[in-house]
Structures are given as C-alpha cells and as structure tokens.
Amino acid sequence: MHKQGGPSWPPPPVSRSSADLSKMAKEPTQLESALLALCNVFDKYAKEEGSKRTLSQKEAKTIMEKEMPTLFQIGKDRPEKADFFHDVDLNKNGEMDFMEFMGLVSSLTVLLYEFHGDCSWGS
Numbered sequence: 203m204h205k206q207g208g209p210s211w212p213p214p215p216v217s218r219s220s221a222d223l224s225k226m227a228k229e230p231t232q233l234e235s236a237l238l239a240l241c242n243v244f245d246k247y248a249k250e251e252g253s254k255r256t257l258s259q260k261e262a263k264t265i266m267e268k269e270m271p272t273l274f275q276i277g278k279d280r281p282e283k284a285d286f287f288h289d290v291d292l293n294k295n296g297e298m299d300f301m302e303f304m305g306l307v308s309s310l311t312v313l314l315y316e317f318h319g320d321c322s323w324g325s
C-alpha cells in the first residue's frame with residue numbers, strides 16, 4: 203500500500219514493553235496534553251454505540267457537530283464536501299478507527315494552519 207522508501211503512515215509504533223514509563227514527566231507538556239485530549243475525545247464518542255475502539259457514522263457525525271462545530275459548519279457549506287466519512291474511512295469498513303480519525307484531525311489542523319497562516323482562531 204505504501205511506496206517503498208517513502209514516509210509511511212502510521213509511523214512504526216513504539217512497543218509498550220520498550221517504553222520506559224518511569225521516565226515520563228509527572229505533568230504532560232502542552233503538546234502532550236493535546237495528544238491526550240485527542241485520545242480522550244475519540245474514546246468518549248467511540249463508546250457510545252457498537253465497538254468502543256471505532257466511530258460509527260453516527261458517532262463520527264456527533265463528534266464533528268459537538269467537538270468541531272465551526273469546521274463542521276464550514277465543511278457543510280462546501281459543495282464538494284459530499285461524504286466526509288467515506289473519504290476518511292480509508293479501509294472502507296464503515297467504521298472510523300483511531301488512525302483514520304487522526305488522519306482527519308491532521309488534515310483539519312493543517313487546513314486551519316494554512317488558512318490563517320498562523321495559529322489564530324477566527325478573523
């Protein structure tokens with residue numbers, strides 16, 4: 203699926219057994235907190251129905267409406283938005299797993315950054 207030699211997504215995982223958790227700082231940094239927030243928000247909505255490890259189409263719609271209302275509204279107004287779930291569901295199994303969710307979040311974050319040219323919110 204991935205081209206040989208090029209960057210791959212997702213990056214190779216760090217095995218839990220090789221990670222020395224005793225070296226973790228007591229408090230997460232700003233970026234580490236953002237990563238934890240992504241995990242927690244995903245889990246919160248993923249457990250609403252069906253598999254607790256994936257978002258159904260309904261859960262994905264809810265997470266967009268409740269957690270990304272501005273971006274969801276902008277997306278809704280675009281004629282080419284068509285079916286965002288279909289685009290994000292890379293393996294086409296009808297569920298959005300965490301890697302697929304992170305692909306969406308990553309794309310939206312880059313879009314937001316590129317759109318403003320900085321890290322502001324709003325005009």
Ligand SMILES: [Ca+2]
Pocket residue numbers: 291292293294295296297298299302
């Ligand atoms: Ca999927």
